[in-house]
Amino acid sequence: MKKYRYHISLFTLLLALCACNKQLDLKPENTMVESELLKNEPTTVNYLADTYIRMMNACAGNNYIFGDVTGNVASGFDQNIVNGTIDPSSENYASLWSAPYLAINQANVIITQLPRWAQFDKSRQAVYIAEAKFIRAFCYLTLIQLYGDGALQNKPDNMGVPLRLGAFDGYDGSQDIPRATNKAVYTQILKDLDEAIADLPANRGDALNQASRATKGAANALAARTCLYTRQYDKAAAYAQAAMAGNYYQLQSNFWTLWPDHNKQSTGSYPLSSELLFAFPESYNKSSKYNDNNGIYYASGYTKPLPSFLATYGAGDERNDSLMLYYKAIIRKFTDTNTRDNVPMIRLPEVMLTAAEALAHTQGINGTSINLLNQVYARAYTKNGVPHVYTAADFGTPTDLITRILQERKWELAFEGFARFDAIRNDMAPNPQLPANRYALPVPQHEIDITQGLIKQNPGY
Template identity: 25%
Template sequence: MSYRNLMAIMVIVLIGSCFSSCKKFLESNPVSQVSEDNFYKTEADFRQAVVGAYSAFSQVYHGNSYYCLLVDLRADNTTELTAGGDGNDAKRNIDEFLEVPDNEHLTAFWQNSYILISRVNNIISRIDASAIDDQFKQQYASESKVLRALAYFNLVRLFGDVPLVTSPITDIDGSYKIGRTPVADVYTQIIKDLTEAAAALPPSYDDATIGKATLGAAQSLLGIVYLTQKNYPAAVAEFKKVVDAKTFSLLPVYADLFKAGQQGNKEAIWQVQFKTGTSGLGSNFPNHFAPTGSEGITIPSGGAYGFNQPTEDIANAYTTGDVRRNNIADGYTKDGAFVAAKYIRGYVDRETGGGYQDSGADWYVLRYADILLMYAEALNEADKAPGNEAYRCINLVRERAGLGDLSGLNYTTFKAAVYNEERLESPFEGHRWFDLLRTDRGMEVMNAKVSQGAGSSSVGISKPIQKFQLLYPIPAIVVSTSGAAVIKQNDGY
């Protein structure tokens, strides 16, 4: 049986058994776990467990977590406060920085992240003592470490100090009782996991197993971690490995990134992959991103909710001739009349399947163009000036976009240029809020775009944000379940 077919079977089983109730999970019910006595013995057991980890990985990025809402909707690229937006309170509050600790999306994201962590901890802690071949030990342990590193990297950027759990736990209370681990210690574990994984992962897989973490994924993610920590020489070293390996390259046509059948393309360093036509394996992006009222027009069937729409701010940020602007649709035609409601073509128009949550639209976790731009950013920071390689990287991305080469910039003007290019290249792929946090521009950028009243600006905030709002609140049920204030709430909430 191929990896993809096994994945299909396991995702259906695991989603049905483990994701039915966010609240139920967080109220101390056992984490999905199979007894060590009758599992974790054979190569097939561990292969199945790794597939289960990838199913949890997919739930972090869609399902009821809506990763995109916490990272894109939070910033200035997307909103639901324009024509065609649903107006759902939990999402609107994230958009407007009004969320409270019991926000359902924060709870779901936390839940699904720790389900993923629990599953990979089970694998990592047991695989060394198993009798399977060393080749599989290294492979499965390394994939699991990349998944764990990514989960903690997301958590620590969104919430700050979080429980650092690296061994099996029998229920969710096990993570709460250890309390919150300082950010610096979480980053130490992230770097350790990625460094160890990079020593054993292959550069690529065959067509039957694309979508798994590779050497390039581990190195790329490690480079972003170092860039976030402002360790620029280390970031340069990791990004250079990815670029010099020539495993990945830019697709010649930007729009091709979002066409059907692009799983495992040359630019995709790591994707969360979905499959249309099989119940439970499709993504929900088209339904969630298509404007309300566009059912049967922008998407073939199922609801359209407008949860994540491009803002006027990002639409107006493109210069004339930039082909990437075409990824933003300005509206659709209904009953012969044009309806002005922006949406993201890359998710709505491609491979939409036959109904709700049945799309083949994937999510790029890591894309080569973004690595080129962050490499250019790191080089400029490390040298305090842009050199030939920094220019080469940013201009490769600009040339595909139909724009001219940059030259003659200094450290400050190049930094501004690369920040802008990062925004324009992948505005709807879960990077913008993290980019603003990494570059210490969260308050500056968002507070420069405050509207005159709730809903009057497509950016989505009606008053300046405060420093504490750079982190989300810890989900309320996590705090209350920990008991005796073992886990304290973030300041300001």
């Protein structure tokens, strides 16, 4: 894990966006206060773009690989995260908590202050606010799946995370807030997404914007994921089906098309496919700085697939055949030597399998779930043909169908950060070393100290 150091309670912003409400509040040189920043559309768009970058810093990198390194899919050199022995006082893991809050704070600025200061078309304002709500929802889901005590185990009244919905104006202690319940956090996530869906466009017109900015499809897909995590299966199915409506997204023909090899020729600006409902377009980053990357260091070879996981794939499954480059033992999904692959956050197969799983919970063995399963499974066998086409006769009970869908999900979404959370939400251990009382990460100790104990630690630490 890379080391970072932030502090949620201080919320230091690069653009120094603290509101100046007193005559003696002077803005630093070369910065803009909210009244100036959000007045005009171009500067608002620039700030929104920076908020997307904050979101990538929060949801890619270590947060992205965490689910697989601790989910019995990939190896990792840090055994503390695998077996749950993270020290709450260690700074090594602080950014898992603080980076999402930095993005949330900037989203809060847009959500709460844009209507106050903007002097441009209100319909355009509504879209930017909707994008900020999507960002905020994504970051809160990232937080609660890591830190919510029982958040993935159907324990709505347990401690979730602090739910901050207003822009942070500076630290004096009075703005400290305790952890909200899991239910309150999930409710806010869905509220943000429902409001975003109403104002977001369904189609942005070109592949880059369609995949890298929030859309109705992306927001519906994220809501479906949220409802799957909270076991609201009827709503998960409805959101997933809404995300797929309109035929804006299509499966790529095979895994080699979806995950081309960038290791031998790292050119940058890789296309964003129509399979992506939302992604971070990191390959378009033209910075010369080494640290300006997606934070996913699979191409360095430090994180590798576990042989026990690879052995679960069936013979001829092209996902297994294509996961590792034939000439180099690195994960094919992220091969750019400058660590600037685009980062898929929501792909169509996830949405399809979410719909399939949710419908199996609510309707039992049904044709729609089986058809969606078959489509995802068949795409992994384009050379020699799919070994089996599933029918209702293959499943004795709804549980059998759900188990098969979950296995397909693990194969399809490997190294995209889902394994840990899918295991926990289905009442299974993510890996054999992790005790059940350590499924939630410890809250960084400095958050407890700076709030004088208002923020409570998770049980087990």
